[in-house]
Amino acid sequence: TQLLEQSPQFLSIQEGENLTVYCNSSSVFSSLQWYRQEPGEGPVLLVTVVTGGEVKKLKRLTFQFGDARKDSSLHITAAQTGDTGLYLCAGRRYGGSQGNLIFGKGTKLSVKP
């Protein structure tokens, strides 16, 4: 059983479209992180959300942490081909160490010109 469920698993859109990907769990997390991973590379941290209901913006990317700290979403406005990649959410449980992140399987995004 996957502790963090990401949806959709795959997403193919045209440049300029908007999209939202989701990260859901039945467990509560002290914080949640979003990473982007490109082929042949390691994950790169995009954002950390800590407070329930928190919204963070990073240029065209908007991240939200659910009020109950069990879920999160990533919204991309006017997607660009450079947004293509694997988007991973990772949660840290209460009492968990810095290293023990629980990852979802990821959403593979393809943005076509």
Next chain:
Amino acid sequence: DAGVTQSPTHLIKTRGQQVTLRCSPKSGHDTVSWYQQALGQGPQFIFQYYEEEERQRGNFPDRFSGHQFPNYSSELNVNALLLGDSALYLCASSLRSGAGNQPQHFGDGTRLSIL
């Protein structure tokens, strides 16, 4: 300022062999974590090293062991390799002190293939 570096980048082994993967953390970081990422999956936590000791461990068998050196670099050893050990092995470093949500910086991984 060098980030996390891992070596080798690719490795091919056969079943039953042993392998050692290496990681140098980002400058200033003292904590190293190892993850296994199978094809189509997210990374899974193997273990974490701080002050040359294993501090936390995920759900991996004893065939997976590690070491951290005084300069904070780390090794991951896997014995009696199985076909299912084929994966991308990621090293992540962070600074243990300070707030709990210190960001982790990942290396580009070692792609291990078992034949």
